[in-house]
Amino acid sequence: MSNYYPLNSQQAMEYVGKLGIFPDHSSLVCREIGDGNLNLVFHIKEKSAATGVIIKQALPYARVVGESWPLTLDRARIESEALIVHHCMCPGMVPKVYHYDPGLALTVMEDLSTHIILRKGLMARTAYPLFAKQIGSFLARTLLLTSDIVLDPLEKKNRMIQFSNPEMCKITEDLVFTDPYYDAETNRFNPLLDEEVKKIWGNDKLKYQIAKLKEKFLTHSQALIHGDLHTGSIMVTGNDLKVIDPEFAFYGPMGFDVGALFANLLLSYASQVGHSLSVEERKRKDYQNYLLNTIEQVWLAFEQEFRALWKEQAKEPTAAAKGYVDDYIMRILQDASGFAGCKMLRRVIGLAHVEDLESIEDLESRAKGEKLALGIGQQLVIKGDRIQNIKDITSLAKKVSSDG
Amino acid sequence: MSNYYPLNSQQAMEYVGKLGIFPDHSSLVCREIGDGNLNLVFHIKEKSAATGVIIKQALPYARVVGESWPLTLDRARIESEALIVHHCMCPGMVPKVYHYDPGLALTVMEDLSTHIILRKGLMARTAYPLFAKQIGSFLARTLLLTSDIVLDPLEKKNRMIQFSNPEMCKITEDLVFTDPYYDAETNRFNPLLDEEVKKIWGNDKLKYQIAKLKEKFLTHSQALIHGDLHTGSIMVTGNDLKVIDPEFAFYGPMGFDVGALFANLLLSYASQVGHSLSVEERKRKDYQNYLLNTIEQVWLAFEQEFRALWKEQAKEPTAAAKGYVDDYIMRILQDASGFAGCKMLRRVIGLAHVEDLESIEDLESRAKGEKLALGIGQQLVIKGDRIQNIKDITSLAKKVSSDG
Numbered sequence: 001m002s003n004y005y006p007l008n009s010q011q012a013m014e015y016v017g018k019l020g021i022f023p024d025h026s027s028l029v030c031r032e033i034g035d036g037n038l039n040l041v042f043h044i045k046e047k048s049a050a051t052g053v054i055i056k057q058a059l060p061y062a063r064v065v066g067e068s069w070p071l072t073l074d075r076a077r078i079e080s081e082a083l084i085v086h087h088c089m090c091p092g093m094v095p096k097v098y099h100y101d102p103g104l105a106l107t108v109m110e111d112l113s114t115h116i117i118l119r120k121g122l123m124a125r126t127a128y129p130l131f132a133k134q135i136g137s138f139l140a141r142t143l144l145l146t147s148d149i150v151l152d153p154l155e156k157k158n159r160m161i162q163f164s165n166p167e168m169c170k171i172t173e174d175l176v177f178t179d180p181y182y183d184a185e186t187n188r189f190n191p192l193l194d195e196e197v198k199k200i201w202g203n204d205k206l207k208y209q210i211a212k213l214k215e216k217f218l219t220h221s222q223a224l225i226h227g228d229l230h231t232g233s234i235m236v237t238g239n240d241l242k243v244i245d246p247e248f249a250f251y252g253p254m255g256f257d258v259g260a261l262f263a264n265l266l267l268s269y270a271s272q273v274g275h276s277l278s279v280e281e282r283k284r285k286d287y288q289n290y291l292l293n294t295i296e297q298v299w300l301a302f303e304q305e306f307r308a309l310w311k312e313q314a315k316e317p318t319a320a321a322k323g324y325v326d327d328y329i330m331r332i333l334q335d336a337s338g339f340a341g342c343k344m345l346r347r348v349i350g351l352a353h354v355e356d357l358e359s360i361e362d363l364e365s366r367a368k369g370e371k372l373a374l375g376i377g378q379q380l381v382i383k384g385d386r387i388q389n390i391k392d393i394t395s396l397a398k399k400v401s402s403d404g
Numbered sequence: 405m406s407n408y409y410p411l412n413s414q415q416a417m418e419y420v421g422k423l424g425i426f427p428d429h430s431s432l433v434c435r436e437i438g439d440g441n442l443n444l445v446f447h448i449k450e451k452s453a454a455t456g457v458i459i460k461q462a463l464p465y466a467r468v469v470g471e472s473w474p475l476t477l478d479r480a481r482i483e484s485e486a487l488i489v490h491h492c493m494c495p496g497m498v499p500k501v502y503h504y505d506p507g508l509a510l511t512v513m514e515d516l517s518t519h520i521i522l523r524k525g526l527m528a529r530t531a532y533p534l535f536a537k538q539i540g541s542f543l544a545r546t547l548l549l550t551s552d553i554v555l556d557p558l559e560k561k562n563r564m565i566q567f568s569n570p571e572m573c574k575i576t577e578d579l580v581f582t583d584p585y586y587d588a589e590t591n592r593f594n595p596l597l598d599e600e601v602k603k604i605w606g607n608d609k610l611k612y613q614i615a616k617l618k619e620k621f622l623t624h625s626q627a628l629i630h631g632d633l634h635t636g637s638i639m640v641t642g643n644d645l646k647v648i649d650p651e652f653a654f655y656g657p658m659g660f661d662v663g664a665l666f667a668n669l670l671l672s673y674a675s676q677v678g679h680s681l682s683v684e685e686r687k688r689k690d691y692q693n694y695l696l697n698t699i700e701q702v703w704l705a706f707e708q709e710f711r712a713l714w715k716e717q718a719k720e721p722t723a724a725a726k727g728y729v730d731d732y733i734m735r736i737l738q739d740a741s742g743f744a745g746c747k748m749l750r751r752v753i754g755l756a757h758v759e760d761l762e763s764i765e766d767l768e769s770r771a772k773g774e775k776l777a778l779g780i781g782q783q784l785v786i787k788g789d790r791i792q793n794i795k796d797i798t799s800l801a802k803k804v805s806s807d808g
Contacts, residue, residue, distance in 0.1 A: 148623065164564070164565055170557055181722075210725070318611070
């Protein structure tokens with residue numbers, strides 16, 4: 001860390017200028033585009049060009065809700081190395097890494113100005129017809145190809161060390177699995193949810209399942225997972241998809257990535273009921289149906305590609321055992337359900353919320369969406385072990401909606 | 405490895421002489437007492453003294469059944485560091501480490517000449533009234549205190565790196581979970597078992613469970629386990645117990661250690677029927693009952709200490725969730741059953757056998773014991789998921805005996 005200093009725009013431009021990415025004597029312009037809470041993000045291009053490159057530099061602290069705590073710069077290494085692994089497995093589905101600088105904790109990577117954050121697209125109720133197939137394939141490839149089923153056992157253990165990420169895991173452990181389930185200082189929630197949240201804190205059956213899910217997150221070194229695969233970590237155009245920001249990557253349970261995605265699609269689903277004042281019912285219902293259908297399609301695409309890859313690429317001798325792949329996939333689905341539930345609950349009760357709900361200014365309206373999210377989240381956690389197919393998850397969401 | 409050379413007795417004596425363990429000008433004697441297959445073991449003492457010290461030096465290869473393959477010297481580090489961790493948690497229950505030399509891959513440790521290998525004691529049908537309580541406590545302490553339930557999450561992840569042990573794990577992965585289940589070159593078994601073994605190779609239900617157990621071994625980073633806790637890794641006197649040889653230690657499933665112990669007690673149980681020509685039935689039956697009772701007592705001692713420690717020392721906030729500790733313990737028992745089954749099968753079919761059975765020279769007699777071991781082992785694997793308490797395991801052993 002001795003060489004580390006946070007760049008300003010001028011320094012960022014000079015830094016990139018030396019890398020030989022742009023022709024000599026290019027006339028560069030630089031804009032800082034990050035929110036500066038965790039990272040500095042610079043967009044640098046030739047004056048006349050449409051796109052250029054991104055510099056993402058980790059800051060040695062996290063600034064959340066006015067507070068600031070120290071945060072490892074090693075996450076920049078994790079992110080750049082995970083992007084490289086993902087690129088090998090899913091070429092074109094992550095930003096290209098041009099350069100990584102350990103001393104400055106920065107990565108120079110592909111400019112994605114042509115893409116938008118998926119969450120923004122969902123908030124605008126946009127349909128992405130290719131999305132399910134693309135992300136299903138990304139999940140199947142990145143998860144299965146980094147697991148013991150395909151990797152040489154010695155290499156897998158080396159990868160576990162390479163992607164040991166204790167400080168970033170600790171954030172998830174606290175904010176996803178611990179703090180939302182008691183009256184923790186980090187929590188913040190809509191005061192209209194007081195009663196609901198207190199019920200959650202007193203729900204022993206729920207907390208028992210949360211304990212088991214946290215244990216899985218802590219102990220199940222199954223695959224190199226993205227670790228933070230919400231709809232803000234995915235960028236899209238009408239036909240392209242890129243998965244960004246794998247700074248939480250580590251060897252963990254496959255279901256955590258699948259569940260994170262489901263949770264965020266379901267948060268968008270739940271947010272629709274909060275818009276009842278401003279958007280006609282038909283539009284909201286249609287988009288809810290689109291989202292549930294997308295969840296089903298993501299799972300089907302995931303399962304199809306996972307089975308095909310297993311057949312083609314499994315090197316683990318036990319992989320051929322009769323019934324094993326079916327059981328393996330079923331356990332991913334059940335884990336995904338439980339993790340999706342945790343992730344929904346924490347986005348309403350815990351420190352970090354989602355814009356889908358947060359953008360609803362009227363607290364009463366927002367509470368409607370949040371209550372639905374809490375309802376679905378709890379059911380996913382409690383019934384996770386008994387989920388048998390993807391329709392059990394989407395039906396459960398519909399049932400909670402109509403019961404509510 | 406550049407400084408490494410294997411010591412001879414003279415060099416071993418000179419090496420110890422310089423450590424200041426013995427008074428200056430002591431007159432030392434040295435005897436090599438290992439079998440030289442994996443390690444050199446020297447016993448060094450003052451001429452007139454009863455006890456001295458042990459030097460254990462790893463060899464850069466393993467010599468098994470005439471073959472020789474390269475084997476990491478890092479296992480000497482793993483062993484000495486695991487002994488130190490175990491000593492902190494269970495003072496007096498492992499040999500004291502006096503000195504560790506990474507370059508020579510050797511550890512100077514406490515002399516246990518006063519103790520015998522437990523397996524030898526079992527072969528002589530000796531009863532050890534304190535054994536169950538001692539080993540139950542060792543298991544509870546070493547497993548729970550190195551888990552996420554007690555350790556700080558950052559420290560646990562650092563320990564996972566410290567005890568990353570891929571080459572030694574690979575040996576277990578191959579010899580316990582893979583090779584015994586097909587016609588592998590490494591296998592060797594009594595020709596009178598041909599039919600039984602072929603049935604095992606064709607048993608899909610069994611191989612499905614084996615695949616899941618292997619997955620658990622590969623992915624479940626639950627605690628720092630000994631990794632090879634058979635009755636040859638335990639030394640005893642009438643009232644003392646020491647656990648030795650943790651060179652397979654790594655972060656794995658708790659049930660693997662518990663299961664290894666159960667397997668080896670059950671192998672001794674099974675071996676009794678092989679002695680029907682030479683030992684009267686009453687004696688053999690009594691010892692079988694003693695062994696099953698010991699298994700029950702080990703588990704009860706383990707569970708009691710585990711619950712007490714959980715109550716006193718759990719730092720993981722979710723540990724208090726209602727019903728969680730019960731579920732946690734139940735899963736250890738079920739895992740132990742499955743792993744015990746694998747371990748029994750591999751000791752009959754695979755590369756490394758146990759003296760309990762191997763010492764029966766008459767192949768017909770030995771096959772009787774081996775068939776019982778295969779019968780119990782298969783049932784433990786297949787029924788592992790449904791085991792509800794320790795008596796389910798001992799009853800199962802009795803039932804297979806009487807059915808056989």
